[in-house]
Amino acid sequence: MDEWMNNPALKGIDPAKLELIRMAAARTSGKTGRDLAPVMLALITSANKQGIRFSPEEVSLILDILKEGKSKEEQEQIERTIRMTSSIFQKHMQ
Template sequence: MDSNWIHDQSLSGIDPRKLKQLSALAEHGNGLGQKELLPFLLAAASKSEKQHMNFSSAETQMILSVLKKNKSPEEQTQIDRVVQIFQQMQSRSRH
């Protein structure tokens, strides 16, 4: 993944600590397959929650928009699919 996305101007309103954490997460998760990615994301979300570093819905949408830039329609669909599965798994783990 190209690391320049973190410098996108549309992310300038997000706390730099959150962006740093997100950048580290992206670096560690780079190259994981879908089977490895979902448990990795759940563990990262749990860790972020414990550190009180949660992303608002608006922040999440901004980040996803930046990540989808210059991606093929298929790659954009795959991102949406992973996010949807992650959200479903996260909501199940809270019940």
């Protein structure tokens, strides 16, 4: 379940960000694309309260991690959900 933690792209990420990502991954386990938007927003909001900002590249990496192991249909649903809520995410990023 935690194979995503071995992703080489995570090696350079701040440990505080990595912990937030780990928490988000745990909360999204078994959820569909529609349920990911509130989790992502909570992740970004929680990070902001701690003075942590995710770059667009980091958000993209997080989404890739959250899509791992999902069916093609679920991955497409995640993409649609993120597109619909992207303005909210952009407001809370850098």
